[in-house]
Amino acid sequence: MPADVPDVDVDALLVDAGIARIRTVRSSDAADLDRMYSRASADALHMRFFSVSEANSRRDVERMTRPPGDDHGSLLARIGDDVVGVASFERLDDDPTVAEFAVLVDDAQHGRGLGMLLLEHLSALAMRCGIARFVAEVLPSNGPMLHLFRDAGLPMAKQTGTNVVHVELPLRFDDYFRRAVGTREALADARSLARILAPASVVVVGAGVDPAGVGHQVLANIVRGGYRGALHAVNRSGHRVAGIRAHRSLAEVPHPVDVVIVAVPAGEVLGVVNEAAASGAAGVVVVAAGFAEVGAAGQLRQDELVRACRSAGMRLIGPNCLGIANTDPLVALNATLSPTLPARGGIGLMAQSGAVGTAALAYAARVDVGISSFVSAGNKADVSGNDLLCAWEADSATRVCALYLESLGNPRKFARIAARVGRSKPVVVVKSGRAEPADRANASRLATTTTADVAADTLFDQAGVTRVESLAELFDVATLFDLAPLPAGRRVAIVANGAGPGLLTTDACGAAGLDVVPFGDVTRRLLAGLVQAGGAISNPVNLGAAANPVSFEAALRVLLDDSDVDAVIAVYAPVQSGFGGAFARAVTTVRADVDTKPVLACFLGAVDAPAELRSLNGRLVTPYFAFPEPAAKALGAAVRYATWRQRPSGSEREFHDIDITSARGIVNKALSGTGDVWLDAKDAASFVASYGVTVTPTVLVRNAADAASAADSLGFPVALKVAAGAVIDKSGRGGVQLNLRSAAEVGAAYEAMEARLGGVMISAIVQSMVGPGIEAAIGVVADSRFGPVVTVGLGGVLGDLITDRAFHLLPMTPDDAKRQIRSLRMAPLLSGYRGSPPVDVSALEDMVLRAAAMATDIPELAELDINPVFVTTDGAIAVDVKVRLQSAPASTDPLSRNLR
Numbered sequence: 001m002p003a004d005v006p007d008v009d010v011d012a013l014l015v016d017a018g019i020a021r022i023r024t025v026r027s028s029d030a031a032d033l034d035r036m037y038s039r040a041s042a043d044a045l046h047m048r049f050f051s052v053s054e055a056n057s058r059r060d061v062e063r064m065t066r067p068p069g070d071d072h073g074s075l076l077a078r079i080g081d082d083v084v085g086v087a088s089f090e091r092l093d094d095d096p097t098v099a100e101f102a103v104l105v106d107d108a109q110h111g112r113g114l115g116m117l118l119l120e121h122l123s124a125l126a127m128r129c130g131i132a133r134f135v136a137e138v139l140p141s142n143g144p145m146l147h148l149f150r151d152a153g154l155p156m157a158k159q160t161g162t163n164v165v166h167v168e169l170p171l172r173f174d175d176y177f178r179r180a181v182g183t184r185e186a187l188a189d190a191r192s193l194a195r196i197l198a199p200a201s202v203v204v205v206g207a208g209v210d211p212a213g214v215g216h217q218v219l220a221n222i223v224r225g226g227y228r229g230a231l232h233a234v235n236r237s238g239h240r241v242a243g244i245r246a247h248r249s250l251a252e253v254p255h256p257v258d259v260v261i262v263a264v265p266a267g268e269v270l271g272v273v274n275e276a277a278a279s280g281a282a283g284v285v286v287v288a289a290g291f292a293e294v295g296a297a298g299q300l301r302q303d304e305l306v307r308a309c310r311s312a313g314m315r316l317i318g319p320n321c322l323g324i325a326n327t328d329p330l331v332a333l334n335a336t337l338s339p340t341l342p343a344r345g346g347i348g349l350m351a352q353s354g355a356v357g358t359a360a361l362a363y364a365a366r367v368d369v370g371i372s373s374f375v376s377a378g379n380k381a382d383v384s385g386n387d388l389l390c391a392w393e394a395d396s397a398t399r400v401c402a403l404y405l406e407s408l409g410n411p412r413k414f415a416r417i418a419a420r421v422g423r424s425k426p427v428v429v430v431k432s433g434r435a436e437p438a439d440r441a442n443a444s445r446l447a448t449t450t451t452a453d454v455a456a457d458t459l460f461d462q463a464g465v466t467r468v469e470s471l472a473e474l475f476d477v478a479t480l481f482d483l484a485p486l487p488a489g490r491r492v493a494i495v496a497n498g499a500g501p502g503l504l505t506t507d508a509c510g511a512a513g514l515d516v517v518p519f520g521d522v523t524r525r526l527l528a529g530l531v532q533a534g535g536a537i538s539n540p541v542n543l544g545a546a547a548n549p550v551s552f553e554a555a556l557r558v559l560l561d562d563s564d565v566d567a568v569i570a571v572y573a574p575v576q577s578g579f580g581g582a583f584a585r586a587v588t589t590v591r592a593d594v595d596t597k598p599v600l601a602c603f604l605g606a607v608d609a610p611a612e613l614r615s616l617n618g619r620l621v622t623p624y625f626a627f628p629e630p631a632a633k634a635l636g637a638a639v640r641y642a643t644w645r646q647r648p649s650g651s652e653r654e655f656h657d658i659d660i661t662s663a664r665g666i667v668n669k670a671l672s673g674t675g676d677v678w679l680d681a682k683d684a685a686s687f688v689a690s691y692g693v694t695v696t697p698t699v700l701v702r703n704a705a706d707a708a709s710a711a712d713s714l715g716f717p718v719a720l721k722v723a724a725g726a727v728i729d730k731s732g733r734g735g736v737q738l739n740l741r742s743a744a745e746v747g748a749a750y751e752a753m754e755a756r757l758g759g760v761m762i763s764a765i766v767q768s769m770v771g772p773g774i775e776a777a778i779g780v781v782a783d784s785r786f787g788p789v790v791t792v793g794l795g796g797v798l799g800d801l802i803t804d805r806a807f808h809l810l811p812m813t814p815d816d817a818k819r820q821i822r823s824l825r826m827a828p829l830l831s832g833y834r835g836s837p838p839v840d841v842s843a844l845e846d847m848v849l850r851a852a853a854m855a856t857d858i859p860e861l862a863e864l865d866i867n868p869v870f871v872t873t874d875g876a877i878a879v880d881v882k883v884r885l886q887s888a889p890a891s892t893d894p895l896s897r898n899l900r
Helices: 027-039 042-049 054-064 114-128 143-151 175-197 214-224 266-278 296-312 354-366 385-393 411-422 445-449 452-463 471-483 499-511 521-528 549-561 580-593 628-645 660-670 681-689 704-714 743-760 796-801 814-822 827-831 841-857
Strands: 009-013 019-024 072-079 082-091 098-105 133-138 157-160 165-170 201-205 230-234 259-262 283-286 315-317 323-326 333-336 344-351 371-376 400-405 427-431 466-468 491-496 567-572 599-603 676-678 698-701 718-722 736-740 764-768 774-783 787-794 805-809 861-872 875-878 881-886
Touching: 009 114, 009 175, 019 114, 027 054, 027 072, 027 082, 042 054, 042 098, 054 072, 054 082, 072 114, 082 114, 098 114, 114 143, 133 143, 143 165, 175 283, 175 315, 175 323, 175 385, 175 411, 201 214, 201 333, 214 230, 214 333, 259 266, 266 283, 266 296, 283 296, 296 315, 344 354, 344 385, 344 471, 354 371, 354 400, 354 471, 371 385, 385 400, 385 411, 400 471, 411 427, 411 452, 411 628, 427 452, 427 471, 452 466, 452 787, 452 805, 466 471, 466 628, 471 628, 491 499, 491 549, 499 567, 499 628, 521 549, 549 567, 549 580, 567 580, 567 628, 580 599, 599 628, 660 681, 660 841, 681 698, 681 764, 681 841, 681 881, 698 704, 704 718, 704 743, 704 764, 718 743, 736 743, 743 764, 774 796, 774 841, 787 796, 787 814, 787 841, 796 861, 805 814, 814 827, 814 841, 827 841, 841 861, 841 875
Parallel strands: 098 133, 201 230, 201 259, 259 283, 283 315, 344 371, 344 400, 400 427, 427 466, 491 567, 567 599
Antiparallel strands: 009 019, 019 072, 072 082, 082 098, 133 165, 157 165, 323 333, 323 371, 676 881, 698 764, 718 736, 718 764, 774 787, 774 861, 787 805, 861 875, 861 881
């Protein structure tokens, strides 16, 4: 393959939770391929070649193992030591955008999803080679292959002839394909973790008799937690530990084994993992430290550990982790180093850090947060938050997904999975590292504002993920999601037994983006009979310091019955000794009767929730807060999430007036001698014009006389700009002159600019002046982890002084572009402000979507800065365009299924 198309080499999950390695075929694979073909049945070979002949197999192997080239590609699947599947494509001579493809899977491996994995990765590889469509000839009797093509999620077309079926698969990764891939990925991920998160048998290796030992502590916590499955210990002495019989080796433990907890020194972990593989374990949880977190040598040890697990088809949690837990009474597993485990609840909790995980479990237990399962991911060598989201999505006991993350290893995959999971279950995240720098070498002013944390916030917003700032807020928000229905809107009613608490809560609601709405006549009339003298029937409702629980309960019912109220915050201040329990009982009674709107209870200053806010089994029945600020903040988060869930998913816009061939020609020519280049102004304008972006008329000139002549032909006034792409800040360096009104002015401006800039002034462009209109800016910045970030905001000089930008990650729909522009502070200017005429916002939306299309189609696009864009009453026109290109990144496909 060409140098800019990298080799494929990934591990991926099969539908039955096995693991296969998918990689590019190499010349050294010939013998393994021969063995696979020799195992193939006569029927399989007939379906593949339409005949049974050893010569066909030999030719196929020779074809797949020949030197790389951009006209063909071959992938193989390996499980353990055996090659068990191949897929290949060959570009057609008469149409370079079409390739013939074929897939063959070992007879013994049918039904495991290998063919689909190979097809997905082959499609991504072919697209990177410029292939737009696959074609194949298939025998009508080859039902499995036809089903494979049909189920892939690509828009298959077929023509059935007398002896053969002609199949065409356009390689269009649209929303339908994304959903198909996501469904397959979710099912495989959930199945691979099922025996680990809810194991029927657990073995703790390294559980010695010393109570201070890590293995001993984990085993003791499992015993104390009342684990319901089969539990075994392994240590050198074979002595009983924590009442559990111990074996001298894992081989002595009765099979089958679901999970092996590894608590031995780092140097001994690999040997234990190999024994776990021999025992048929589904996975290992490595609590031992001494891996990637300690440096290069530890990273090598960790890589070897991952390879051993993948080869055996086992999942790995850790290393350097706290352990796992499951509060299901039928499991009751606390295989962690934390002696404290919260009670049963609906929150799935992951902590990347063991120390943070310990603190989180202790805090959750103290404030009555209920969890369904807990995983300490540690170094995330294999199992990560992405995998756990898939597992929790399939787990009916988990209603909320809560994660503490220190890094996003694969942000684009996280966004795709979180957005899907979020349609049914809220995802709440604490992510540390807001000060993390972005990789922005040789960047424009636009690029320096698109930081890694901006990209992360954009990702979370698009995917419907609720990002919070602390562990306490994580549990506040997650508990609200777990215990209360989602609000239908942001209209809030507040009821309190004092003016001060109500006003505090009102301010907190305003800060959280909530509306404390005025009441209608009916609600005010009903409240009037409940409020004491000196109280208030407006919002917030002040029942008075001497209010009793009966009036408190009645007021709650009135407010919840108001169709103009979406949520209620009930605030009680302990002004009367001994009444707190009765007020809490009033909230619980109402909550039991009305389950359509969230009710948040706030008992000022009381850290521990009153017992009356609990059910018979001691669990909280309504979200509880000691102060109004966290209550309002959590409710604001719930409103934003509910609003996101109501958004239509939408589809990307398809453009039919794009000239990709011209754009690719500019890219290939520019990158022929270097891996990183700014296009000159003329080529940059031509590049965006090939995507249908209207650019102001531009003429490239190389001397003062040509500049004057070009200005005459365009008509005055004109602008003169240095053309060199390397001059990023043209205005700051004196490389722009505007409103030149004669040929003499243009010639003089060219000479003055040439004197100022020296050697970079090889050429310049002359442009017609544009205006009047609103100056906007559109840009793209490619992030190595998050992918392209599309930006829109205020343009021109004001854009440099006033930061007003909105960001979006790919993919991007027309509705996304509308929301992005409406979110700007400058948005009122576009709609007409103080008598000014409204401009053509749809033209700006169109240009934003075209910028997104460039970023989607051209992986070499590192930066695009269209600034200013003049948005007028009848369109939008680009005035200044900057484009930076770089060699395509190693992986340009965010959809391919693979493990870390």
